[in-house]
Amino acid sequence: MARCLKQGRFRLENKLRKIVDALAPALVELSHDLSAHPEVALEEYRTRDVLSEFLHRYGFDLQKGVGGLKTSFVAHNGKARHPAIAYIAEMDALPSLGHACGHNVNSAISVGAAAALAKAVGTDAARIAVIGTPAEETGYGKPVLIQHGVFKAYDVAMMSHASTKRMSYRHMLALKKIRIRFKGRAAHAATYPEEGRDALSALILSINTINSMRSSFKPYMRANGIITHGGTAPNIIPDFAEAYYFLRAITMDELEELMQWIKNAVYGAAKATGTKAGIIEEGYPQYPFYVNEKLAALYSGVLDDLHLKQTNVSPYTGIGSSDIGQLSHLLPTLHTYTPIGTNAHVHTSGFRRLAVSSSADEGIAEGALVLALTGYRLIHEPGLLKQIKRSHKP
Numbered sequence: 001m002a003r004c005l006k007q008g009r010f011r012l013e014n015k016l017r018k019i020v021d022a023l024a025p026a027l028v029e030l031s032h033d034l035s036a037h038p039e040v041a042l043e044e045y046r047t048r049d050v051l052s053e054f055l056h057r058y059g060f061d062l063q064k065g066v067g068g069l070k071t072s073f074v075a076h077n078g079k080a081r082h083p084a085i086a087y088i089a090e091m092d093a094l095p096s097l098g099h100a101c102g103h104n105v106n107s108a109i110s111v112g113a114a115a116a117l118a119k120a121v122g123t124d125a126a127r128i129a130v131i132g133t134p135a136e137e138t139g140y141g142k143p144v145l146i147q148h149g150v151f152k153a154y155d156v157a158m159m160s161h162a163s164t165k166r167m168s169y170r171h172m173l174a175l176k177k178i179r180i181r182f183k184g185r186a187a188h189a190a191t192y193p194e195e196g197r198d199a200l201s202a203l204i205l206s207i208n209t210i211n212s213m214r215s216s217f218k219p220y221m222r223a224n225g226i227i228t229h230g231g232t233a234p235n236i237i238p239d240f241a242e243a244y245y246f247l248r249a250i251t252m253d254e255l256e257e258l259m260q261w262i263k264n265a266v267y268g269a270a271k272a273t274g275t276k277a278g279i280i281e282e283g284y285p286q287y288p289f290y291v292n293e294k295l296a297a298l299y300s301g302v303l304d305d306l307h308l309k310q311t312n313v314s315p316y317t318g319i320g321s322s323d324i325g326q327l328s329h330l331l332p333t334l335h336t337y338t339p340i341g342t343n344a345h346v347h348t349s350g351f352r353r354l355a356v357s358s359s360a361d362e363g364i365a366e367g368a369l370v371l372a373l374t375g376y377r378l379i380h381e382p383g384l385l386k387q388i389k390r391s392h393k394p
Ligand SMILES: [Zn+2]
Pocket: 101, 137, 346, 347
C-alpha cells in the first residue's frame, strides 16, 4: 500500500511538474506585468483583472468585487463542495516603493498552483479557488472578507510569500494601531500662559512614560510611534496634539497587557497636566499567526520529497504582522516562504528588483509546484484533511 502510494505520488509529482513547467513562462510574464503596474491597497483594480482573467482562461469561474471590497475576487474551479482549497493571492504594492514586498510573486505562485492543480485533478474531485485579497499592507483586506463570509465555504487556505528563506511557517506578531490624542486649552504663550493647558507637553510626557517602560517589555513587545500633530505656532499653547502608534506582542493577551500600560501612561499624563486624553483604535487588530502543525508538516513533507531544503532558522526570526493572522484563526492556513534570492530584505527597492529577477522567476515555479502538490495530497490522502481540521484549535 505504502509503495503503491509512493508510486502514485511519483507519477503525480511528474504530472504536476510538467503542468507547472508548461505554465511557468506565463506565470513569470504575469509577475513581471504586476511589478511594472503596481497598485497600492484598495486600488488594485488592474491587478484584480489581470489575475482573475488569467484564471478565467484556464477555466475558472469569476466573481469580482466580493466581500465588500471592490478590488477583491474569487476565481473557482470544480463542482465538488469539498475538499475546498483557497489559494490566497495578495495584490497590493507599497506607496512609492512598488512591489517591494513581492506580492507579484506571491500571487503568481497561488494562481499557478491553482491552475496546475485544477488541470491535474479535473472538475469533480474538489473545489479549487484563488481568492484575491486586497490591502494586506494596511492589514485591512482579509478581515473585511472574513466578516463578509468569503472564506466560509473553504476547508483550508494557503499561500507562499516571496522571501530570502524557504520555510513552512514563521510566527507573527499581534498588532494594534492606535491614535493617542490630547485636548488642552489654547492661550497666548507669552501674555496669558496661565490660561493654557499644553496638549503637546502632555503628549510628550506620555511618550516619555511609554519609553521609560521599554526596559520591562516582554520579548516581542513593540511600541513604535510618531507625533502627527504638535500645535500650530510657537506663540500659541497647543490645545491639540496627536501621536500614531503601532503596538505589537506575540499573543493577544500580551498585546492587551501592553495596551493597559499605554492607557496608564496616557491617562496619567492627562491627569498630571490638566488635559483630556483619548485613545482611538484604528482599522482591524491583526492576530498572531496560528500554526496548524499538521498542515505545516504536510508542506514540509512535500519540500522533503522534492529535495528542497528548508532554511535553518528559528521561526521567531525577523517576525512582523499580517492580516493572514486573522484567517489562520478561522481555518487551517498555510503561510509559507519561497526563496527568490538572498541579497535584499522585504520593503526595500532592492527586494522589488529581486522580485523580478531570474531567481524570483524560478521561485514562482517552485512555489507553484509545492503548493499544488500540497493541495493534491489534501484531496487524495484520505483522512488527512479531517485530521488537520480536527487539530485546528487556535
Ligand atoms: Zn509587506
